[in-house]
Amino acid sequence: MENVRPETMERITTPELANAFIEKAVEELQNQIGTNKVLLALSGGVDSSVVAKLLIKAVGRQLVCIHVNHGLMRKGESEQVIEVFRENLGSNLIYVDATERFLTKLAGVDDPEKKRKIIGGEFIEVFAEEAAKLDGIAYLAQGTIYPDITESKGIKSHHNVGGLPESFHFELVEPIRLLYKDEVRMVGGALGLPEEMVNRQPFPGPGLGVRCVGAITRDRLEAVRESDAILREEFAKAGLAGKVWQYFTIVPDFKSTGIKDGKRSFDWPVVIRAVNTKDAVTATIEQIDWAVLARITDRITHEVPGVNRVLYDVTPKPTGTIEWE
């Protein structure tokens, strides 16, 4: 497989160019896969979703998708994967709710690297267990994109199911390996994927796990998930959703005093992070309108159990990383 983008390859900047790419990719996939079965780990992010849709177009139900819900997904995300791929597109989708398994393994683990290792390792184990139940799979599809190859920073390590046991002898299928992210989004739009999925902001493989700082507890994880959903809703209403590169909430593992319903409270703060960047190596802070921040604060402190304060992180990268862990 060609892994170097030819200099003559035109940048996909229009729906027409995206359609031409799709036509060629579908033909190549059909030639490569023939009548065999192909497996894909479908996270719901734009890359794996575009690969899934291309494969459905090319080989229909010869594609088997596995969606592992590690319990660290954003609110409504796994539901959307099921709705789009199983209900609307009629694809072969195996849904595995592994929430209990992940949270049990993560209980009491507060070191960020250990948390990542557990999440990545467990992900591969769950995926391999499901794959072992299937017969006749010859190919493994991956949503590798060009920056994954050229930068190989390794941050996508567990999305790409590289660590599968040696007993799995799949040939790789990587139809978007020569595309940049903006091209993947253009192709996703031309494939008719929902706009929300196509323009989804980057989401780390370990999910909300790295935003529930320290040892993950179920109640604090829920506070991360609910506050993130409110932030996304309010950013969309304020027209910021497509404008800000990445925005999310963090819940640290300390509490402070406050007053709720006339009574003293001792609850967690929610931290808002909203950054702009080109390549995630450096990042600047989005200056959010005060009224928008006030509305988000009001909603989070009143709607999310266990939270009594909202803070806005004004630290660029460097010195802060984008994520808190």
Ligand code: XMP
């Ligand atoms: P940091 O926090 O290092 O993040 O400034 C840079 C970008 O990478 C994402 N990120 C990850 N993505 N697995 C991923 O797939 C990870 O472990 C991981 N850690 C950080 C982060 O969301 C940001 O977009």
